[in-house]
Amino acid sequence: MHSSTAASARARVVFPLPVVPTTETRLTKRDDILGTPVKLHEYQAKQLLARAGIPIPDGRLATTHEEAEAAARALGGTVVVKAQVHVGGRGKAGGIKVAKTPAEAREHASTILHMQIKGLRVRKVLVERGAQIASELYLGITLDRDRRRPVVMLSTVGGIDIETVAEETPERIARGWPDPLVGLLPYQARALCFDADVPAAQRNAVADIASRLYGVYARTDAMLVEINPLFVQTDGSVLAGDAKLEMDDNALFRQTELRDWKEISPDEEVEERARALGFSYVQLDGDVGIIGNGAGLVMATLDAVRNAGGNAANFLDVGGGAKESVVRSALEIVLANPKVKSVLINIFGGITRGDEVAKGILSVITTHPPSIPLVIRLSGTEAEAGRKLLEGAKLVSKATMDEAALEAVTLAVSA
Amino acid sequence: MSVLLGRDTRVLVQGMGREGTFHATRMRDYGTKVVGGVVPGAGGTTREGFPIFDTVSRAESETGANASIIFVPASGAMDAMLEALDAELGLIIAITEGTPVQDMLKVASVLDRSASTLIGPNCPGAITPGECKIGIMPAENFKPGPVGFVSRSGTLTYEIADLLSRAGLGQSTCLGIGGDPVIGLPTPNAVRLLNEDSATEVIVIVGEIGGSAEESAAEYMRANGKKPAVAFIAGRSAPAGKRMGHAGAIVSGNQGTAESKVKAFEAAGIPVANAPSEIPRLVREALRS
Numbered sequence A: 001m002h003s004s005t006a007a008s009a010r011a012r013v014v015f016p017l018p019v020v021p022t023t024e025t026r027l028t029k030r031d032d033i034l035g036t037p038v039k040l041h042e043y044q045a046k047q048l049l050a051r052a053g054i055p056i057p058d059g060r061l062a063t064t065h066e067e068a069e070a071a072a073r074a075l076g077g078t079v080v081v082k083a084q085v086h087v088g089g090r091g092k093a094g095g096i097k098v099a100k101t102p103a104e105a106r107e108h109a110s111t112i113l114h115m116q117i118k119g120l121r122v123r124k125v126l127v128e129r130g131a132q133i134a135s136e137l138y139l140g141i142t143l144d145r146d147r148r149r150p151v152v153m154l155s156t157v158g159g160i161d162i163e164t165v166a167e168e169t170p171e172r173i174a175r176g177w178p179d180p181l182v183g184l185l186p187y188q189a190r191a192l193c194f195d196a197d198v199p200a201a202q203r204n205a206v207a208d209i210a211s212r213l214y215g216v217y218a219r220t221d222a223m224l225v226e227i228n229p230l231f232v233q234t235d236g237s238v239l240a241g242d243a244k245l246e247m248d249d250n251a252l253f254r255q256t257e258l259r260d261w262k263e264i265s266p267d268e269e270v271e272e273r274a275r276a277l278g279f280s281y282v283q284l285d286g287d288v289g290i291i292g293n294g295a296g297l298v299m300a301t302l303d304a305v306r307n308a309g310g311n312a313a314n315f316l317d318v319g320g321g322a323k324e325s326v327v328r329s330a331l332e333i334v335l336a337n338p339k340v341k342s343v344l345i346n347i348f349g350g351i352t353r354g355d356e357v358a359k360g361i362l363s364v365i366t367t368h369p370p371s372i373p374l375v376i377r378l379s380g381t382e383a384e385a386g387r388k389l390l391e392g393a394k395l396v397s398k399a400t401m402d403e404a405a406l407e408a409v410t411l412a413v414s415a
Numbered sequence B: 001m002s003v004l005l006g007r008d009t010r011v012l013v014q015g016m017g018r019e020g021t022f023h024a025t026r027m028r029d030y031g032t033k034v035v036g037g038v039v040p041g042a043g044g045t046t047r048e049g050f051p052i053f054d055t056v057s058r059a060e061s062e063t064g065a066n067a068s069i070i071f072v073p074a075s076g077a078m079d080a081m082l083e084a085l086d087a088e089l090g091l092i093i094a095i096t097e098g099t100p101v102q103d104m105l106k107v108a109s110v111l112d113r114s115a116s117t118l119i120g121p122n123c124p125g126a127i128t129p130g131e132c133k134i135g136i137m138p139a140e141n142f143k144p145g146p147v148g149f150v151s152r153s154g155t156l157t158y159e160i161a162d163l164l165s166r167a168g169l170g171q172s173t174c175l176g177i178g179g180d181p182v183i184g185l186p187t188p189n190a191v192r193l194l195n196e197d198s199a200t201e202v203i204v205i206v207g208e209i210g211g212s213a214e215e216s217a218a219e220y221m222r223a224n225g226k227k228p229a230v231a232f233i234a235g236r237s238a239p240a241g242k243r244m245g246h247a248g249a250i251v252s253g254n255q256g257t258a259e260s261k262v263k264a265f266e267a268a269g270i271p272v273a274n275a276p277s278e279i280p281r282l283v284r285e286a287l288r289s
Helices: A006-010 A042-051 A065-077 A102-112 A162-168 A187-197 A200-219 A266-277 A296-307 A326-336 A355-366 A385-390 A401-413 B018-030 B057-065 B072-085 B099-111 B155-166 B187-196 B213-224 B260-268 B275-289
Strands: A060-063 A077-082 A096-099 A124-131 A133-144 A151-155 A173-176 A224-231 A239-241 A244-247 A280-283 A288-292 A314-317 A342-349 A374-380 B012-014 B033-038 B050-053 B065-068 B091-094 B117-119 B125-126 B134-135 B145-151 B172-175 B202-208 B229-234
Touching: A042 A060, A042 A124, A042 A200, A042 A244, A060 A065, A060 B057, A060 B091, A065 A077, A065 A102, A065 A124, A077 A102, A096 A102, A102 A124, A133 A200, A151 A200, A151 B012, A151 B099, A173 B125, A187 A200, A200 A224, A200 A239, A266 A326, A266 B155, A288 A296, A288 A326, A288 A401, A296 A314, A296 A342, A296 A401, A296 B155, A296 B202, A296 B229, A314 A326, A342 A355, A342 A385, A342 B155, A355 A374, A355 A385, A355 B033, A374 A385, A374 A401, A374 B155, B012 B018, B012 B057, B012 B072, B018 B033, B018 B050, B018 B134, B018 B202, B033 B057, B050 B057, B057 B072, B065 B072, B072 B091, B072 B099, B091 B125, B091 B134, B145 B155, B145 B187, B145 B229, B155 B172, B155 B202, B155 B275, B172 B187, B187 B202, B187 B213, B202 B213, B202 B275, B213 B229, B213 B260, B229 B260, B229 B275
Parallel strands: A288 A314, A288 A342, A342 A374, B012 B033, B012 B065, B033 B050, B065 B091, B091 B117, B145 B172, B145 B202, B202 B229
Antiparallel strands: A060 A124, A077 A096, A077 A124, A133 A151, A133 A224, A151 A173, A224 A239, A224 A244, A280 A314, B125 B134, B125 B172
16 A cells, blocks of 8 residues: 555655655556546647747648648658547557658648547647657656645656556656645756656756746646657757646636637537536436436435446536526436436435425426436435425435435336 | 534634625534634624634634634635635635645645644535534534544535434544545545544544545554444446546546455455445444444
8 A cells, every 4th residue: 555666765856745645656547537627739738838948849730631731841851740639549540640741741631630539530630840769758747646746757768658667667757746835846857867767968958848847737737747758869859749738627717828728529518518507417328317416425326326236327416505497407418318218316405405406306397397207315405395396296206315226227227 | 522623613714705604604503613704804894793804813813713614715715725724723624616736735735734634625524513513514414422424525424424313323523524636634634533533433434436545544444443444435336537526536547446445445344335324234333343
């Protein structure tokens, strides 16, 4: 559990620790996330790096193959055409191609701009001057939840296999935990370079890039910022080959520029609409629609459905103190999912009032009666008043979460 | 006095807006000593009978407050927490939802060097039933008794407290620590407080998927447990990569899975309930052993 790994034993970058026993931080998987980050495209992230003084390859954004050809001609020499999509593994999917001539760049752009990568249509490509690659490093900054610190990670084993390195040979990744009140100090950046065995010729440049990258992390309220690979070129210079940045949704109120860069993928549309209506919704695969108040209670409700032999169609938390209108929209969103065969509403009233919940449900039942059964469990604040309002309405009322879950699953199966 | 809060706790309310004022009144009705509110620029006035001060430091010196509860909106939550830490209040409870993660990292850095305890943010607060409530929980679900209770959830805490109270199992102190990825009092630290508390005979640990706080708590109890414990993990059926409402509740890669948490608790000899409804029975068995 809190066994110190080779990496942390070796790292000389040691700062005061909180009292919590810690486990080793893993690199975030490229497709995985902490929180709900706003993902940026590579070209956007690189713009932020360049603004912070981190060297990036000369490049142009193109949305057509003509633009890509013109970009390749302007850049001259060998270029790389790279799909700009919010998914990992685009290289393996054929979304990154090298072109020796402008005509070839045009051809590649035409192919890539017609591609779908993991269900996402490619609409933009980045055309970049090819780097003279001697070696590849990894540099990333993310959150270490256990230590309650940012963690800066540097490795001379870079490239797309960094997760494997993290898994199998974690000692090859040097880590440091800067104090967010002062940021990454020069000695800490240097220590990372020594610990990662960065060649002497690149040490200053890499330490400088690490410090600048920390600046980007802090200024953008990033959850993750990563340069992978960080190229060492044959002439000894260092260059950001790729860039990834994920922001904290909670900080969007002050990240006004980056807020406009937020793009919503088709499978996030319902979730985004729910957020705008004031509740939190996550699409799942089952057929029992779920509505509850409080994230923990809704998760427990999902589990209760699983315990009863069913599968939840969604996670939906109406939040604290939901009014009639929020409950109505929530029920409408759940009913709009064609997979849903029954709906389970589980409310334990605190700030949320049972009568408000009942009014929201009633307004749906009376205006457009659902064709599938509703099961409700109301408890806590004004639950009695809520149950009174619902008397005679077409729904099943149960006293406990377990009973309600069993009923909803039974009804979904027999539907 | 039980863990962290009791009859001697004197509470300030930071942010006396609609919600802050409403809950200040509810806490006073419960018997909590709410000694004043902090609203910059409104010092010298009163709201619902509570004296208002311009700064936490002034409020502290004039009322002898030793705790605060924060209702300030997310954009000002870090400032409010740092102000309370600067005034060296012993207990700070932040109810605010949506605090940026990097703000919490800064707060945690100051907190690590202070003697204060911070609970939250994004939490329902804490209650020592029958003595003191600093939070937004419906008090009627909580009854005095021997069960120490820590939870990352809000509503689920009320549900489980209600199940325990109905089964005749009252609570010594309930700590709702919050669902964010960076919080002031992580599960293992809360468990340690309850383990050291003489009023607590059994500990109920309610966790969620995401992070590794439950694993650390299990490890702590395996090595240092002085009393039995019972656990529940919400989100056992949640798929990886989907954030379940709480920013902290997400399975990332192979981190934060329910299986890993259940395994850690079982290795520490702590039974894990399959549903909240099983908790009272497990607690009763734990108390008998």
